[in-house]
Structure formats: C-alpha cells, structure tokens
Amino acid sequence: MRMREGWRGGFAVGVGLAAGSFALAVSFGAFAVQHGWPPWLAVLASVVTFSGSAQFALATALDGGAGAVTAVASATLINLRFVPMGAATARYLHGGALRRALEGQAVVDGSWVAAQRDEGTTDRPKLFGATLVQWPAWIAGTACGALLVPSTDVARAWGLDMVFPAFFALLLLDTVRSRPGCLPHAALAGVLAGAACLVVPPGVALLTAALAAAPAVLRPPRREGPA
Structure with a gap:
C-alpha cells in the first residue's frame, strides 16, 4: 500500500x-x-x-x-x-x-x-x-x-x-517550509554564493553555496540516550 x-x-x-x-x-x-x-x-x-x-x-x-x-x-x-x-x-x-x-x-x-x-x-x-x-x-x-x-x-x-532561477528558488522555499531548521543553512548558502559571484563565474559561485552544509556535516552525531 x-x-x-x-x-x-x-x-x-x-x-x-x-x-x-x-x-x-x-x-x-x-x-x-x-x-x-x-x-x-x-x-x-x-x-x-x-x-x-x-x-x-x-x-x-x-x-x-x-x-x-x-x-x-x-x-x-x-x-x-x-x-x-x-x-x-x-x-x-x-x-x-x-x-x-x-x-x-x-x-x-x-x-x-x-x-x-x-x-x-x-x-x-x-x-x-x-x-x-x-x-x-x-x-x-x-x-x-x-x-x-x-x-x-x-x-x-x-x-x-527566468524559469531556471525560479525553479531552484521554489525548491529552496519548499525545503525551508517543510524543514525550518534548514533556514540558517539556506541563508548562509545565499550569502556565500552572492559574495563569490563578485570574484568567480556564477557557475563556480553556485558551488561555494555547498559550503553552507559544512556545519551540519562536521557536527558530531547526536548520541542516543539510554533505553
């Protein structure tokens, strides 16, 4: 089912x-x-x-x-x-x-x-x-x-x-709506990509947005409490 x-x-x-x-x-x-x-x-x-x-x-x-x-x-x-x-x-x-x-x-x-x-x-x-x-x-x-x-x-x-940027904007908004905890990472990704656009081509700048996931990746896994 x-x-x-x-x-x-x-x-x-x-x-x-x-x-x-x-x-x-x-x-x-x-x-x-x-x-x-x-x-x-x-x-x-x-x-x-x-x-x-x-x-x-x-x-x-x-x-x-x-x-x-x-x-x-x-x-x-x-x-x-x-x-x-x-x-x-x-x-x-x-x-x-x-x-x-x-x-x-x-x-x-x-x-x-x-x-x-x-x-x-x-x-x-x-x-x-x-x-x-x-x-x-x-x-x-x-x-x-x-x-x-x-x-x-x-x-x-x-x-x-405008279809291409709008498409990804909608994906981002939907993710933030369903998972509010992702908002800080999304905001950091936007800042990183925007700053990178000043010095590198947009395609490369977009990749720098992935660095926003580093805090979540590097965060130690949460230990489960005793059963």
Missing part, C-alpha cells in the same frame, strides 16, 4: 515539476541552437544528461570560446551537487551494480527533494515516479526549443529566461 501511494505521489509531484522542466528545456533548446548547436545535438544532450544547470554551463562555456575540456569541467563542477544527494540515496537502491547505477539516474533535484520524508528517509517509489514524468517532458521541451528556435525577444517576453 505504501509503495502504491509513493508511486502515485511521485506521479502527482512529477506533473508539476514536468511543467517547469518543459519550459526550462524549451529555453535550453533555443539557447543551444542559437549558439551554434545542431538541433539533434541539443536533444541528445537532454537525453543523456538531464541536468539543466550542467547543459547551460556547457553551452555557455563553448559559446564563450572555452575548449571542450574546460566546458565539460564546468558542467561537471556544477553537477557535483549530485554526489551528496546520491550518497544519501544509495542505501535505498536495490540490486547489483548495474541496476543500482540505473536507479541512481532518478536522483534529480526536484524528485530528490520531493522524495525526502520528515524522518529523514527517502521515498524510493516517489523518487522514481517523479523522475519518470519529468524526463520525457525535458526531452520534448528541448526538441521544441531546438526546432522552433524562439528569438531572444520571444524568450524574454514569455519569461523563459
């Missing part, structure tokens, strides 16, 4: 996340093609990567004259956020190495946040359900943007340039 509820909850959450993912993917597809990518390559990037921040970082770096190694490195740095997320989810994955690697592909930002239970565990079916809805929407949105290639004026008129 609980598993069925998890899948239903995942699909329900995934529909809302998929709407945002579709809009963001349209902006990525248009952005990539406007900066020299063939449409098929933009769609392929969404099929195999499924990470808006990394894909935008890759396209921006290549357009700015960076070499392939530098562009891939910048995208990899941004996706390092999946390391702690994956580590926290690893114990809920099933099967051998290949199956666990495949199940691990469901760890994407919106799905991972939605699948976190109040007691600190992960709702595995909800994680999978939410991602299964989002992934096709991400690919379809990229294809629409890459093939229709809306102009910069159209993208701004429809607010496509």
